[in-house]
Amino acid sequence: MGFPQRFCGWVFSYVRAPRFSILVNGQLTESIVAGCGFRQGCPLSPYLFIICSELLSLHFHQNFPELGATIPNVRKVLSILGDHCGWTGQKINKNKSVILFSKTTASSTKSRLARLAGCHMVEEMEYFGIKLAMRRLRKVDFSPLLQKIRSHTLSWGVLTEIEKICRSFLWDRDAEHKSLHYASWRSLARPRRVGGLGFHDSSNWTGPLREHKRGHSAGWKVICSEVESLEGCVRWRICTGSDVDVLNHVWILDIALSRWPTFCNVEMPQDCTVDEFITGERNWNKPKLLIFFGEALADRICDVKIWTELVVDTLELIKCPLGSSVSAICYNNAFQEVEDPCCPILKIGLRPRVRIFWWRVSKDLIPTGAWLARRGLSSDMACPLGFNQEENRDHITTRCMRLMEVLGWLANWGFNTPRFSSFAELQLALGGALRRPRTAGRFSIAGLSSNAGVQGT
Template sequence: MVKAMKYLGIKITLNRVKIADFQDILCNVTDKLNAWSKKSLSLGGKLVLIDSSLLSMPIFLVTHSIVPKRLLFELEKLCRSFLWHKKDESKGMHYVAWKEICKPRCYGGLGVHSPLDRIGALRSKLAWNFIQKPQSLLHRVMAARYGNDVMNGVHRKINSTAWKILVDGGKCLKMAVRWSIGKGDKVNVLNDTWILDRCLNRWPTFIDCNALDGVYVQQFILSNGLWDYKKLQNFFHPDLVHLISQVHIVFEGEDHLELMKKCSGKTVSALVYEQILINRFNMEDMDFFPWLQKLKLKKKVEVFWWRLWKAAIPTNLFLKNRNIASDDSCPRGCNECESYEHIMVHCKHMTEVIAKMVEWGIPIPVYNSLDSCLQGLKSIAQEKSGIAQIYCNIVYHSWKN
């Protein structure tokens, strides 16, 4: 009897998969890291390598098999230490939390794709395929054994890996799809999404929950394919009845699922991932980063400014406040305390460069405080992006030297 085999790179086994089964991928990652750590890379460069190469390695495996979460934690840990530890492999301080770095750019992070966050989104495309192709062999086999409701299925008692993956994907897929109403016999009033973009259960609203429990949409549709307003008014608030009246009914058609955002040009996985992120993060203090992104700086300069925004650059004042250094004056001999304001606005090193450039006829602005600097850069980032770019580069290089 065969107890385990590999098919298209995926290990299929009768036993539970262990971390040891995925040793290859950890070996690959450490090999790459060993090669890269010999080079001297900037933080921005390392981030590019991590995002484009390391973190995409387990994507295929994560989508098609149950990978132990601990393996992914391990992988991210390797990435983190590669990012912050020094070249001689001594430990370095982690200035910004990994979670912040993994936040998407529109929410103020650096947009690194953590595989842990993407598991559900990646699998949702399999669930979507399963729903869209009822004639496929997989669908028929699975439906006969476990039923075909992947979006509300539970997999506690079922051992099938394939079913677990489908249900996991279906759970996330729910966020990006909506029922189009036909006969209404498949759509549960409370649990399924059929009005706007969420199901009534997740909506604080005025409905008669007890009476609607287990009721299907069919009961509110008349035999001529129109809404039964009398009945609707008994259960729903007038505003909601108005909303429901706008839901289109396909007369005598079957209920079917559709994507909420059609023609967006994105894959199902991308749409679901977007929804997951929207549910997780809220717009924070986002005044700073958008204009910085528009400048299209070099990655290392952009990451430097991003760290300035996160207050995570080890200036001497920063180190003194943490009892790591005893002297907080600027190491370039300005006889001033090296604060963020100093390196962005006052440092002799950069003001000299700016003065020289102004002499040559390049109108680089001079600011006198941190706030005016940020406000000023923000306002010129639109029209005179070249000037703002030069300013950002000067600050970066004078700090580097």
């Protein structure tokens, strides 16, 4: 079929004599040679099956373009299938094979040809759940397929119900006492480093066939748009450079040059490829690089390896976390944001209830007077303890008179607690203390003294 000899050698080396070792108590056993063809779940198996099927299809089209219901033609078909089985090692199970004739074929001819082929004669059949018949299909013929689709889509509703249970567990006191949902589920279903609580939104993980229209599934994006969804996860290995766009592809560090500050000549053509900066000896053409790039960037480009052992430019993962799939890498890459200030609090060993409470404080999701007024649930923003001050996040964390009294009592008992003028100052100091390894283990967080604080715990 025109595949290069080197590619065929790679495939055969993977198929013919693969070796496996088992890790037992931290020690590898002796290698086991697998000589029984493809292993279950082998990712190469469906591709080779498609290639072999294409070979069979080409054999029919090239050598026998017209085949009718005659004895010589049946013998031709059996000969083609015999050749295919000899090439691929496959075998035909005639007990599971059937033959389908058109209405114009005589009954006596159907019987003779079915006996010659060694297959059962049927009026209609199913292939991968789709009915095949020599008549026009009706809606009722697709009823089993529609029923299977409905049975599979019921599980998606189950995931939605699971999310409802998670939200209820997080916000409601119990099944009988409902409470306000202070934050949206989408803001909760974000990694902790960017301000979420690490929940997973099912819409991102239910699979490509459900979510390709919404565009959330990383796996479906890889299939449909090749490497667009992997743009921030992969980098080009330079071999010839003919396939790599200088400005729009990632081949230096982890970001395309079009997103860098202006370090290059803006008159560079939009479709310029990397091979224009590579000499015939497969080295970087530094004088030409200096024409379009600054000296520092040209030096950095010269440090990029040219893979002379490759044949064409290839893609590689920029980062490959241990145990992470490509879909997981794409999912995490979607949250390339600055670390949220509340992230250090979520990382330390607080009790779950206390950790969630401080997350709510950092996100200003405590039912203070100012918060209730913003939501249209109250018109009075004054502190309910009667201090004639607006009750907001800064008030309940640093300025409330009742809090000052509690901190004064602690100081009299020998527990000196730092004072702050605003929550932003408190959060900055708290984050700095938690990042210091020696103090992170014994740092304690005092509770808040306020009516809003009591409601939030």
